[in-house]
Amino acid sequence: MNQDRTAGTMRRRPVQKRSAERLKRLLDACAELLDEVGYIALTTKEVARRAEVPIGTLYQFFSDKEGLIGALAARNLDAFLERVSARLEHEKPEDVSGIVEVTVDEFVTMRRTITGFGVVDFGAEGRDHTLDPALDNNAAVAGRLRGLTAALTGVRDDTELEIVVRVALECADSVLKLAFRTDPQGDPRLIAECKRVLDSYLNDQIRSLTTGG
């Protein structure tokens, strides 16, 4: 059992320029290797070798292998939120379908574009089983999208909505994973189907939140 509180975390954040570059190289190498060999076959030695950094240095930054992958996931998460926020603010869709459209499209684009994104998504897959300290990365995405949804649809931003968005996100994530498992470019039928699931569910729920609340 893993009782260590520092497991899967960052150990040191670089303050000097050289080590900041090394950190970036490590994350890039990690992403590349994830695409090439997959999650299980990924080795820290190879990541270090490819980043042209000794292993010792890798372990100065990350407490362990999970920490490395977690950092990559965090980087993906930031980029995704950045892009979705930008597009939503610019296009200001006024119904649920519009939000769904933008969000799913942006996710698909990133899966096609960003190295390693398909394997780590927003959080390491085979992570420590139960009771992780509420630090689920999908929860962060949900939080942000919840605010945007409330603002755009006029629904009260409460616990009810929280759950609905969380559930919707989980569905989107899994269906899109299936879409890219089926076709490396993302099976178009499944991507369309993903939007349908979200539309059906969200419209039903938002409606009942509006009339019933």
Add this chain to the structure above:
Amino acid sequence: MNQDRTAGTMRRRPVQKRSAERLKRLLDACAELLDEVGYIALTTKEVARRAEVPIGTLYQFFSDKEGLIGALAARNLDAFLERVSARLEHEKPEDVSGIVEVTVDEFVTMRRTITGFGVVDFGAEGRDHTLDPALDNNAAVAGRLRGLTAALTGVRDDTELEIVVRVALECADSVLKLAFRTDPQGDPRLIAECKRVLDSYLNDQIRSLTTGG
């Protein structure tokens, strides 16, 4: 990269009684350990020790660690299909909601009852990344449920329905995982929400398949 065709498979099926018992003990020990230490921390040595079987024997049955876990997943899958089929045949629900109810409830019951079910589900999580040979276990569940759905709703059993059921299953799986991540007994609100997603989506899709096809 993994080019080996025999990876993740069974090596020998027991024909004598003693080794059949040992195989069962290995799977039971594996399930227990998955619950206790999780996927990553699981070691074949410990599985063997707990099953009171030498490691060599473990590797007579399974080509590798993945094969062991895959066999456990297959056992879970069989049990699940058995139970769902039995209940559907007995209760003969006539609308989509009825099918959803039965299927989700049975899944929840198994999650609460069957050791290790929560970790492996129907297929190893951190499995080899791309292009697995169409042998996705969730696909098997989908296939079976598709037949049942077609029979009960009168929709034509074709590719369209195939996709819909596949997508629904993927959503159910992920929302229920979230439900049990949140609460070891399965968060009731999320379980209810899982049924809502399925109802909304399936009703919309089945309707359009009936009128449009």
Add this chain to the structure above:
DNA sequence: CCTAGAACATGAGTACGGCTCATGTTATTT
């Protein structure tokens, strides 16, 4: 410019896990 202390660098070495294989023993068939 000097110097103390912080940040950083390094890679041989330790611990341990996956898996093999040579050498048996037991069951089944002929």
Add this chain to the structure above:
DNA sequence: AAATAACATGAGCCGTACTCATGTTCTAGG
């Protein structure tokens, strides 16, 4: 009884995650 197939065993090989003792470079205060 002999031949063959099925099963049993565990020391040990190889490779991976991660450490740590020792050395080097930066940077701030005087």
